[in-house]
Amino acid sequence: MASPGVMWRVGIDVGGTNTDAVLLDEAGALRGQEKTPTTPDVAGGIKTALQTLMADPLYQERVGLVMLGTTHCTNAVIERRGLLPVAVLRLGAPASTAVPPLTDWPSDLAAALDPRVGILAGGAEFDGREISALDEEGIRRFARALEPGRAVAVVSIFAPVADAHERRAEALIRETADFPVVVSRSAAIGSIGLLERENATILNAALGAVIARAVDGFTAAVHDVGLKARTYLTQNDGTLLDLPRARRYPIFTIASGPTNSLRGAAYLTGLQDAIVVDVGGTTTDVGVLAAGFPREASATVELGGVRTNFRMPDLLSLGLGGGSRIHGRGEAVSVGPDSVGYALTRRARVFGGPEWTASDAAVACGRTAFGEAAHLSGWEMSIPAAALRRADAMMAEAVERMRLKPGPVAVIAVGGGAFLVPDNLVDVTRVHRPSGGEVANAIGAAIAEVSGEVDRVYSLDGRSREEVLRAAETEALEQAVAAGANPDGVRIVDREDLPLAYLPGSATRIRVKAVGPLAGPGGYAHA
Amino acid sequence: MRGPVGTRMRELSREDLKDIAAGAALLGTGGGGNPYLGRLVVEGVLTSGRRIRVAEADDLDCDTPVAAMFGLGAPTVGIEKIRSGTEALTALRALERYVGRPFQAIAPIEMGGSNSMIPLALGALTDLPVLDLDGMGRAFPEVQMVTYSVYGIPAGPMAVADERGNVAVMEARDDRFMERMARAVTVVQGGHADAVGYPATAARFWAAGIPGTLTLAASIGRVLRRARPVLPALLPLVRGGIVFEGKISDLNRRTVGGFTRGEAILTGTGTDGGQTARLVFQNENLGLFVGERPVVTVPDLITLLDYESSAPLTTEVLRYGFRVRVLAMPCHDLWRSPAALAVAGPRAFGYDFDFEPWDAFASAGRMPDDT
Structure with a gap:
């Protein structure tokens, strides 16, 4: 029997091919790991992985936390599956009417939402003044035209500065409709940039049913295995969503997989600043750890062909992995981007299959050992050597491109194909290859913390920049604690202020993020 | 762009708009803002069955009255408080009332960012031709940094309008002061506004403007989109x-x-x-x-x-x-x-160095080895 307050935790990462799961004890040591094929119903794969991890019946009682990172929502958007019909209400007319909601969306994705769109008077200026008075009667008409099952996205101009109109619109819609309506408000979802924030809000609304199925399946799997644990989903900044919040903000689970890999790599090595190379079967993702968290992309991020501006890890993806096919001979040898993918253990030569892959080259050149090297006999050695040289050059170039500053940097190689990362990279202190690196993504889920974030345009009006920054930091810390962080471990991890060009010096956009370990049983700090 | 057909001015296609936006990003020399939203505004106007005509020097009479159109304000506001599409029309009509006659063509001012696109939307809305020129041949941050000002077309009278129909028509002693007043009005109007100014004849625009830049931007965009490798096609063009x-x-x-x-x-x-x-x-x-x-x-x-x-x-x-x-x-x-x-x-x-003219033949400019 576990002593009270000392809990183990399980991290699960559901990818397109595999479901990975790990078990960490109260000291954070890896007690078990499992890789199993992802099942079409997803819950099946989670259940299988959990059952294997719980082989020792004593483990079951010790597990206090189960964290899930999943690609459900990403795949639903990319494959246009399971999306709810959406009604979009934009507040800001007459401004913004030149570019209505869903402009420039791929037509098949827009059609999958069967969208209804309204642009009504309301919204704010950059300094919080009203653009025009809120059209309350128009909102009631909009609400009366809704039918049950349609999700609503409400987006008001400059909502990140002043969101009163979005809140009022949500209340009006709920009180006018004769049935429950799920409303996504943009201020909770994105930052400045109306179209991109609106797009993210619309996708969030459309994902309501997908996330509900994922959460239900996850909860059922945890229950079926007999675990009495607190459950969380991981979001794309490497921190946790409790299940009610995950149901409201499914968009935040998008791209949590690569983030979890980066966080897992940091945990396994103890490094806070490093370049992480995650080599899978088909692709390699290169990302950057700064202060233990993924560096975020500064540019617009496209999701399923739609521009969004919510925070995503800054990743460079290469068409190179353990299953990449080798083409050509002599100087013309190339590797990838096509791959045998999940069929590696059937298709690659080293496993007795018919195809030459990057894994075969690595085994032939003695960089790693698995399968049957005998299957490679008779291969003209210049080909695997040239293929590895080509792969090494691609890896070196990718690491170069992701550097933040001059000087030596540490590299962490994780993922099933980590052996493809060469040791002799220029200006790299060392290539770390942590044990457990092949399940770094699940470990990243298991160690996720809780966050609070403020991203808003402030008017300085008589206050100093430092005063405003401090106020924003306090608010972010309070948000993190409200979301479940231990007040003793909570800290500011990111701080940015950006004066708005061409405006009087009073307007500044401030972004602050606070993070802390979960409070309560099982919530230990690892850093 | 299609070539001229008889005496008809040529019309821009949707593909041309994408190419002009891409070309303006290159001529924007690292600034100018993002032409993406500007392009969406123009495409929105075009879906209502309108057209954009481009005028060369001999397409218009010398004394045709022309005004320049451009957006003013903070890019951060521009990406949040998107245009209604009526701002420029409000400004144009106000300036026409002020000077007492209608304009018959629109001139762009800048070949970078949204300002490479928005005059085309006004041209489509009013069915007025847009001159194939601009006042920078690139992007610059301030209203007086324009060849129109340097070569005798003052910025005023200038009208600055928001999306609600608020409009100010201003005259200034010089273009620097006009810049300051226009910025102040823009802040009151919400941090971003559209302006119509530099009223002059077509002949004066052709003398004071940089000719052929819409066509150049479209050609650059086409090269960026189609040519592989890009540089051997791009360098002679620019x-x-x-x-x-x-x-x-x-x-x-x-x-x-x-x-x-x-x-x-x-x-x-x-x-x-x-x-x-x-x-x-x-x-x-x-x-x-x-x-x-x-x-x-x-x-x-x-x-x-x-x-x-x-x-x-x-x-x-x-x-x-x-x-x-x-x-x-x-x-x-x-x-x-x-x-x-x-x-x-x-x-x-504010830099402490002088202009050093550069040209491809006199300098070390060269083709890269691996293209």
């Missing part, structure tokens, strides 16, 4: 050259007085191995130094191209480690007079 090739090894970017000022240090690669270059920028790229020697200076054009794709890079997206080529292009001769350099030469931006 009379440009690659003056440095390297990696960003240091980057210092800060916001001063509403502008993004700073510099990037490039460590040479390939034939520039062993050398170091310094790029200074203030929203737009303003000077490239190799060692202490100024190689290219404003108002000549400096654009960083992504090493792999040759896509133009804005100062906002630059990051440590980017591999780039530095593209230099000579500015139009209108910018090289003493009067013009006083407005848009290095010293006008």
